[in-house]
Amino acid sequence: MAALHDERLPGEIEPWEAVQPVRPDTAHVRAPRFIDLAGELLTAIAIIAGGVAAYGFLPIA
16 A cells, blocks of 8 residues: 555654754853763762771771
8 A cells, every 4th residue: 555645654754853963062062061070070079088088087996
């Protein structure tokens, strides 16, 4: 059975589904990534420093 001109066939994609959004490399796009990376770095430093400080103040005999 032939499909009508405006009918989708099983497995076909619509033109809007074929478009993949690409983020431009602008300052407004880079800023949240930098803030996220900086926050991860500060968190890692705080966790490591807290562990070192706790180890220094808790005498384990």
